[in-house]
Amino acid sequence: xxxxxxxxxxxxxxxxxxxxxxxxxxxxxxxxxxxxxxxxxxxxxxxxxxxxxxxxxxxxxxxxxxxxxxxxxxxxxxxxxxxxxxxxxxxxxxxxxxxxxxxxxxxxxxxxxxxxxxxxxxxxxxxxxxxxxxxxxxxxxxxxxxxxxxxxxxxxxxxxxxxxxxxxxxxxxxxxxxxxxxxxxxxxxxxxxxxxxxxxxxxxxxxxxxxxxxxxxxxxxxxxxxxxxxxxxxxxxxxxxxxxxxxxxxxxxxxxxxxxxxxxxxxxxxxxxxxxxxxxxxxxxxxxxxxxxxxxxxxxxxxxxxxxxxxxxxxxxxxxxxxxxxxxxxxxxxxxxxxxxxxxxxxxxxxxxxxxxxxxxxxxxxxxxxxxxxxxxxxxxxxxxxxxxxxxxxxxxxxxxxxxxxx
Amino acid sequence: xxxxxxxxxxxxxxxxxxxxxxxxxxxxxxxxxxxxxxxxxxxxxxxxxxxxxxxxxxxxxxxxxxxxxxxxxxxxxxxxxxxxxxxxxxxxxxxxxxxxxxxxxxxxxxxxxxxxxxxxxxxxxxxxxxxxxxxxxxxxxxxxxxxxxxxxxxxxxxxxxxxxxxxxxxxxxxxxxxxxxxxxxxxx
Numbered sequence: 001x002x003x004x005x006x007x008x009x010x011x012x013x014x015x016x017x018x019x020x021x022x023x024x025x026x027x028x029x030x031x032x033x034x035x036x037x038x039x040x041x042x043x044x045x046x047x048x049x050x051x052x053x054x055x056x057x058x059x060x061x062x063x064x065x066x067x068x069x070x071x072x073x074x075x076x077x078x079x080x081x082x083x084x085x086x087x088x089x090x091x092x093x094x095x096x097x098x099x100x101x102x103x104x105x106x107x108x109x110x111x112x113x114x115x116x117x118x119x120x121x122x123x124x125x126x127x128x129x130x131x132x133x134x135x136x137x138x139x140x141x142x143x144x145x146x147x148x149x150x151x152x153x154x155x156x157x158x159x160x161x162x163x164x165x166x167x168x169x170x171x172x173x174x175x176x177x178x179x180x181x182x183x184x185x186x187x188x189x190x191x192x193x194x195x196x197x198x199x200x201x202x203x204x205x206x207x208x209x210x211x212x213x214x215x216x217x218x219x220x221x222x223x224x225x226x227x228x229x230x231x232x233x234x235x236x237x238x239x240x241x242x243x244x245x246x247x248x249x250x251x252x253x254x255x256x257x258x259x260x261x262x263x264x265x266x267x268x269x270x271x272x273x274x275x276x277x278x279x280x281x282x283x284x285x286x287x288x289x290x291x292x293x294x295x296x297x298x299x300x301x302x303x304x305x306x307x308x309x310x311x312x313x314x315x316x317x318x319x320x321x322x323x324x325x326x327x328x329x330x331x332x333x334x335x336x337x338x339x340x341x342x343x344x345x346x347x348x349x350x351x352x353x354x355x356x357x358x359x360x361x362x363x364x365x366x367x368x369x370x371x372x373x374x375x376x377x378x379x380x381x382x383x384x385x386x387x388x389x390x391x392x393x394x395x396x397x398x399x400x401x402x403x404x405x406x407x
Numbered sequence: 408x409x410x411x412x413x414x415x416x417x418x419x420x421x422x423x424x425x426x427x428x429x430x431x432x433x434x435x436x437x438x439x440x441x442x443x444x445x446x447x448x449x450x451x452x453x454x455x456x457x458x459x460x461x462x463x464x465x466x467x468x469x470x471x472x473x474x475x476x477x478x479x480x481x482x483x484x485x486x487x488x489x490x491x492x493x494x495x496x497x498x499x500x501x502x503x504x505x506x507x508x509x510x511x512x513x514x515x516x517x518x519x520x521x522x523x524x525x526x527x528x529x530x531x532x533x534x535x536x537x538x539x540x541x542x543x544x545x546x547x548x549x550x551x552x553x554x555x556x557x558x559x560x561x562x563x564x565x566x567x568x569x570x571x572x573x574x575x576x577x578x579x580x581x582x583x584x585x586x587x588x589x590x591x592x593x594x595x
Contacts, residue, residue: 032556032572036537039549043557054565056577099561404562 037062045099046072047404050391073385074098074354075335078105079347080113080127080136080380087126089113090377093369093405094386097338097352101404102367105151108399112147112155127380128170131273131333132226134384135172144196148172150384151400153393161203163192167218173246174228175199180209181217190217195249206249209233210242213254225272225279230301232279234272241304257299259283259306265292272299273334275355280339281306282332291321291330296339296353296360310360316351319364323349333383340383347379368405414441416450422457423449426464433467435544454542459535466548469521526555530571
């Protein structure tokens with residue numbers, strides 16, 4: 001019956017005459033289909049659509065169409081909560097900016113996230129985020145494992161890179177993963193760079209990092225932005241920047257980024273990332289431990305000129321300052337049109353900015369998951385566009401079960 | 408021309424209504440029919456009942472474009488109601504920004520309140536409204552009603568949605584088993 005009369009014609013005077021009571025009854029039963037169903041589904045977020053797709057065959061088709069026409073592309077902010085000492089995963093949650101809800105993620109394949117506690121101390125086995133192209137990775141004894149799909153359901157295993165490093169830069173450039181820098185007493189060259197190709201499953205040594213970065217060649221000091229073909233490294237304090245081209249496998253010149261701030265205060269800490277095609281810099285204004293403002297700049301990838309695109313509202317800066325201690329500095333994660341800003345030691349309160357045709361729309365959200373507040377935890381953050389396929393795969397395998405967290 | 412033209416419309420159950428032309432113009436469907444030359448006779452609306460028609464007209468009246476007036480206030484209110492509409496504000500005349508903002512804010516507030524009252528309706532009326540808005544091609548009304556319907560779906564399990572909308576589950580037993588297995592949603 002549902003397939004017979006799919007569309008109510010609009011704009012034409014053609015009659016679909018239904019008479020009297022019987023007509024009314026038909027109207028009632030068949031009331032939500034075709035254009036009307038489509039109009040309703042267009043108001044719904046990805047999460048809402050999952051239940052809707054299971055109502056009937058017609059609804060399933062309508063959900064597919066709706067998602068094809070307007071994919072719900074607002075990236076989720078994902079937090080993996082790990083135990084500080086034994087590196088086991090405690091829980092995971094995600095924030096969906098479209099519906100403004102927090103979701104608890106129950107993970108089935110824990111072994112990918114957790115580390116064997118017996119692993120030796122020198123092997124740095126804990127789960128980490130590269131803050132670029134939603135890459136999560138673990139380097140354990142002899143193995144380099146990583147994942148970069150939206151919900152991290154598919155894990156790749158590779159041999160560990162040749163040069164051993166602590167706290168290296170790890171970034172994904174399309175189908176390649178780059179490992180650079182990191183400190184280690186035994187390594188001759190602290191600027192060594194290697195790149196893994198997921199297609200050929202082989203490592204390749206590349207041109208070493210620029211000499212100027214010798215003393216800061218770790219992910220503590222350097223912020224990473226990666227697209228499919230380019231990598232940018234920015235020294236967080238000095239704003240020294242350089243780029244790496246994945247095709248030529250060479251580094252570009254190293255330069256200082258110049259940011260003009262209107263107030264007599266300066267940017268003391270910067271983070272970069274790609275928001276879609278744009279290279280964006282998040283600049284913390286004020287002094288360490290005394291945050292006074294937060295600005296967003298777009299960095300021209302050719303000239304390295306910085307153009308201010310937004311500024312966090314002062315009331316929000318106040319909240320951000322209070323959410324961070326004297327020690328921790330806010331961090332940022334970006335994807336698509338979204339920039340998420342948070343305290344890496346305590347993601348109870350997050351802040352975000354949506355770049356909408358040149359305008360910044362700011363928001364904040366409080367995480368209702370209470371176990372996040374424990375001090376025993378370490379957090380790993382990513383941000384990715386989750387699609388219906390990701391959710392369905394998670395449910396089918398039983399590896400990702402999502403529940404809406406109540407207030 | 409001082410007096411506005413009146414259009415006569417007949418709903419599917421035989422009742423006739425007389426409505427100002429500017430009001431019915433909010434419906435793209437009726438607007439097209441009038442422009443095709445049907446405005447002088449009775450316009451038939453075979454997909455709209457006399458029960459829901461007044462409710463629709465109430466929306467149209469609120470969102471009418473003022474053709475005859477040359478007032479400063481922006482016309483085409485329904486454009487503002489389109490949440491997804493990308494069109495920028497219509498060219499406003501040179502009015503000091505502060506005044507304009509306050510006036511604008513007050514109008515938006517008032518409209519919101521009106522909408523809340525207007526949409527305080529039961530489910531059957533909502534369904535009828537959706538149908539009518541779709542057939543009559545009144546974009547703003549369809550959006551508003553669709554949002555309300557979407558809010559009725561959010562947080563519900565598939566079975567609950569079926570009950571709400573009186574929909575038959577037409578998955579095969581195998582497909583349905585798959586559905587049941589995957590339907591591990593708990594909404595608190």
